[in-house]
Amino acid sequence: AQSVTQLDSQVPVFEEAPVELRCNYSSSVSVYLFWYVQYPNQGLQLLLKYLSGSTLVKGINGFEAEFNKSQTSFHLRKPSVHISDTAEYFCAVSDLSGTYKYIFGTGTRLKVLA
């Protein structure tokens, strides 16, 4: 069975500072990995995805993530955050079995402070 752990439920950070949101997963098979962002009162929007190839993945809004197979991690980073990045971020994993189901982490609430 797969699982996803987002250890930080809330991350406060000052504007223009760098941020890292952590995601660790557990799976006995190869996986696809995703980060989604949810702004207040909205659905989830895809930030970036890792399907194969380069382990450094660049997404929208200046975010990037690095797939580390040995540490089973897929941490999300941004070198300089803006107030508008305040949102909830979800990591998700999907196996390659063809079910197309995702397992989501419990989310990390990023609060950018002025």
Add this chain to the structure above:
Amino acid sequence: DVKVTQSSRYLVKRTGEKVFLECVQDMDHENMFWYRQDPGLGLRLIYFSYDVKMKEKGDIPEGYSVSREKKERFSLILESASTNQTSMYLCASSSRNQPQHFGDGTRLSIL
């Protein structure tokens, strides 16, 4: 752009009522999903569907059913609503192993 439309943003119902949540996607996606989102629990899969008239239980199907009569439409049904079904409900669709696209959600309150 993929568009996933959920029929209501906010809905208030009473306990015991039969509740229908509708979801429509415009990209001819094979896969559709219903999740509920609760604080601290993330998103949990209720039901999903690979094709018309096909459905599979997710992690928390109790108290829910679904219907997929047409490829673009996936309905979630609360057979007899209870207060513990008060939640945010999110619909998503995808094509094969491509990323899931989400609707804006329905915030459902059961009184």
